Amino acid sequence: MDSLSRWRRFKESLCDCPGLGVSVDYSRMLFPPEFFETMGPKIERAFHEMKALEAGAIANPDENRMVGHYWLRSPERAPTAELRRTIEKALRDVKKFARDVHAGRVRPPRSKRFENVLIIGIGGSALGPQFVSRALRTAKDKMRAFFFDNTDPDGIDAVLGQLAQAGGLARTLAVAISKSGATKETRNGMLEAEAAWTRAKLSFPRHAVAVTGDGSELDRHSTVQGWLARFPMWDWVGGRTSELAAVGLLPAALQGVDVDGMLLGARYMDEATRVADARRNPAAVLALMWHHAGGGRGLKDMVVLPYKDRLELFSRYLQQLVMESLGKERDLAGNRVEQGIAVYGNKGSTDQHAYVQQLRDGVNNFFVTFLEVLRDRQGRSLAVEPGVTAGDYLSGFLQGTRRALADKGRESITVTVDHLDAMTIGKLIALYERAVGFYASLAGINAYHQPGVEAGKKAAGVVIELQKKVVAHLRTHRGAAFTSEELAEAIGESAETETVHWVLRHLAANPDHRVKKRPGKSPFSTTYSVA
Amino acid sequence: MDSLSRWRRFKESLCDCPGLGVSVDYSRMLFPPEFFETMGPKIERAFHEMKALEAGAIANPDENRMVGHYWLRSPERAPTAELRRTIEKALRDVKKFARDVHAGRVRPPRSKRFENVLIIGIGGSALGPQFVSRALRTAKDKMRAFFFDNTDPDGIDAVLGQLAQAGGLARTLAVAISKSGATKETRNGMLEAEAAWTRAKLSFPRHAVAVTGDGSELDRHSTVQGWLARFPMWDWVGGRTSELAAVGLLPAALQGVDVDGMLLGARYMDEATRVADARRNPAAVLALMWHHAGGGRGLKDMVVLPYKDRLELFSRYLQQLVMESLGKERDLAGNRVEQGIAVYGNKGSTDQHAYVQQLRDGVNNFFVTFLEVLRDRQGRSLAVEPGVTAGDYLSGFLQGTRRALADKGRESITVTVDHLDAMTIGKLIALYERAVGFYASLAGINAYHQPGVEAGKKAAGVVIELQKKVVAHLRTHRGAAFTSEELAEAIGESAETETVHWVLRHLAANPDHRVKKRPGKSPFSTTYSVA
DSSP states (O other): OOHHHHHHHHHHTEEEOTTTOEEEEEEESOOOTTHHHHHHHHHHHHHHHHHHHHTTOOOBGGGTBOOOGGGGGOGGGSSSHHHHHHHHHHHHHHHHHHHHHHTTSSOOTTSSSOOEEEEEOOGGGTHHHHHHHHHHOOTTOSSEEEEEOSOOHHHHHHHHHHHHHTTOGGGEEEEEEESSSOOHHHHHHHHHHHHHHHHTTOOSGGGEEEEEETTOHHHHHHHHHTOSEEEEEOTTSOGGGOTTSHHHHHHHHHHTOOHHHHHHHHHHHHHHTOOSOGGGOHHHHHHHHHHHHTTTTTOSEEEEEESSGGGTTHHHHHIIIIIIHHOOSBOTTOOBOOOOOOEEOOOTTTTHHHHHHHHHHSOOOEEEEEEEESOOSSSOOOEEETTEEHHHHHHHHHHHHHHHHHHTTOOEEEEEESOOSHHHHHHHHHHHHHHHHHHHHHHTOOTTOOGGGHHHHHHHHHHHHHHHHHHHHHHHTTTOOBOHHHHHHHTTOGGGHHHHHHHHHHHHTSSTTOEEEEOOSSTTTOEEEEO | OOHHHHHHHHHHTEEEOTTTOEEEEEEESOOOTTHHHHTHHHHHHHHHHHHHHHTTOOOBGGGTBOOOGGGGGOGGGSSSHHHHHHHHHHHHHHHHHHHHHHHTSSOOTTSSSOOEEEEEOOGGGTHHHHHHHHHHOOTTOSSEEEEEOSOOHHHHHHHHHHHHHTTOGGGEEEEEEESSSOOHHHHHHHHHHHHHHHHTTOOSGGGEEEEEETTOHHHHHHHHHTOSEEEEEOTTSOGGGOTTSHHHHHHHHHHTOOHHHHHHHHHHHHHHTOOSOGGGOHHHHHHHHHHHHTTTTTOSEEEEEESSGGGTTHHHHHIIIIIIHHOOSBOTTOOBOOOOOOEEOOOTTTTHHHHHHHHHHSOOOEEEEEEEESOOSSSOOOEEETTEEHHHHHHHHHHHHHHHHHHTTOOEEEEEESOOSHHHHHHHHHHHHHHHHHHHHHHTOOTTOOTTHHHHHHHHHHHHHHHHHHHHHHHHTTTOOBOHHHHHHHTTOGGGHHHHHHHHHHHHTSSTTOEEEEOOSSTTTOEEEEO
16 A cells, blocks of 8 residues: 555544544554445444443343443433432442541551552452553552452462551451352452451451442341441443442542543543444444454454553453453354454553564464553653653554554554543543444344353362362371272262362362372372371 | 263373473363374474574574573583583672672662662563562562563653652662663663663662673663673573573572572473473473464464463463564465464463353364462461362362363363472473474474564654654744644655654654644644644
């Protein structure tokens, strides 16, 4: 393409919403001239479906649920006055609680003020809070955020070590977040936290709040124990779209983030992406470009490269939002489609030094989304060369990489924002939420359920039950040594010999169950016993 | 597959090296029965090529270089006595310097001891140090590590803010790492660091050391300024395989990591992966399974899921090691092959809550590598249920996910290590270094060059030069306002109108060049001027 056509194409393919401060350049996507026309009926249907969803239709038919995350920033759009009041009250409660904590009106028994917040959650209850915390943290934050986002004992110990150095548990507020209240990782994290507070001779309930659904296991537990507060989750907000519910707002407000700004940004983006004109609607543009890139079947990975260190967790957040929403076996008609779009990336220009070699020269199984933030930093910059700043280089590397990829026929989108603040974060969240919704309509799938995640949890439950049988058998046959095969047979689980083997291997590496191993000539003749 | 065949297949497909403490299970890869036989000649050739490489052959023909990272942990294998001495001396120097810093013999002018280390590097000069620092950090570390790994001014300011809270620059040792000494991001980071130390009225040279090649720009700069020390880089060690050279050893040793343990682990793994029997060689097994999964053409992404928080940067490290090594346009015969394997992943079970939905149900464009660490934590664990620990759950989730994926025909490898320490990290690094080398032989490509990365840097340079012209023109025509098109024409760069537009947009968002914008009806009628 000659330079003049490139410039013309750029001008035609820039979705710039006046006043929004966000633009989407899709000139480097090689869609055919008739693409928007061809896709017209499909994107029209997507607009209609989105409108119905926003009005309270059952948009998640498998679970018979409304999908209401758009109401969180426009409560007046909620389908009933009661829902509206519920949303508004939750926001008021979150902000009041944060103010009370900051002012020391809600305070820990043995310290003047809560200085740290330990967020205990996983998936939709951690990725959003982590993304926002990292994106907006400053030296002047009201509280410093820490996370238990797994059931890794060593990881938990490491965070407890950091908290000890940051003033200790006496100054730490724990926020346990679980919609169902039954997520095992979060339950385990909460129990490990309780134990740590107890070891420090501190009352955990006086340091803890919950964000969870009405009547959940966590709701009951926190009520019985008399925790400081409980904030709601609702069945019409999915975990991966809950950043602007209490799940995300409470941690953000505690850190000192302008949550009203986040909500307002999302509201503005919602307005801009309700426009029923695909080329003028940035979320529609994204969805259509994803569809073009991957042939509507996810044939290309989405590589997300924000040129801004603060945004390095955006791709993790998007991994859930995009992959869990779109990675579906069946379409709404029940056909087997195996949909999805793989997402990865960290930040530019850092990632250029990791894998732009492959992006430019290697397997062409991706499209890039560059994320550009025009403002470099607070204040002025040093000249690293006469008339050039480090930020000029950052901008130059983004542009250079975009061009180097285009020269080799590699496609890219660039999302440009003016600067990074709470409002911008709200806009980005809303932009991608709606793009995912539109894409699901284009692909004819349900973006709001996750039927595939139960199997792994169930299989894990089987492992835990089998472990109990293994340990029980070794204990009732103290001193006797078994190979994996012998033990599986002895407990009547020969069909699960492999699992028994893995369980024994793990048990013997840890002191808790007193299982010892005696290595054999091969891993399969190794024997296990309890002394 | 019934359970008995599953167990038989597991036993047949476990590559367990006695005494190594690392095993590779590939029973869930659906390779055909004749696969190892079919691949026999190819893997034999890979063994031969690796042997020649280790003996000092020119294994990087494009750059006419030896590839010597295996000598770093077995200096006696270096092809000349001089190289051997060079390697041994560098290691001694690194360890001595770290001891001197820890003991306060090398100390900052205004503090008793260096407490922090700020590593300034990018790509191969940051990803390894970051991975190792995160994997092995403890509350008892000798020094705390921070990183400038980009040319993002705001990111630099954020790290400076953290350093201020961690005792300040007076207690911080800066380590600038750049093999060529000319990497712009690192150069900019170094200049920003110099400026910060100077603002704090501290001598930067008295707080700085360099790791760079003989005679490089950075070498000259640090020598002229009289920095505390300089450690070598060699042209026969590639950036992405330099973790066990001074690049990685110096930051690790300063943090307090057992670098001898790292080297010994790598040495052990090297020995185990020199075995010329594919099924008994864990690196050969990995390379062959990657080849099987992606049809030898990278058709499947590699999803890396360590079930251990400490390993969450392993996939970033592997992104460079794998993608930059294997993402090549041409094979050694010059045919256009567009090779590569995309790598992504963070950690389990956390990532299960982000995208196992897609892995299990959605587009089947990947294979998983589970990384299992048998030992859960230091010391004993709490029972989160009678007889069950948080670590038992972590193990259960890994096993459950592996099974749930296999039930849907999704392939996985599991790498199991006994526990996590410096030696294990050395083993993992060496395992993947050699697997990448073997895979490159199987695919017939040069794993040791990166011809595709220059284009983006060059294009960035063009942008920077254009920016200078833009600013100069606006300054010589003070007060005059130009649209992008007008300005591009005025400076005789109409062919680069798009770049001029992007440059102006960025300039106007920052105060440094005094460029102001006056918004027009569209982004293209916006005008820019210097007052």
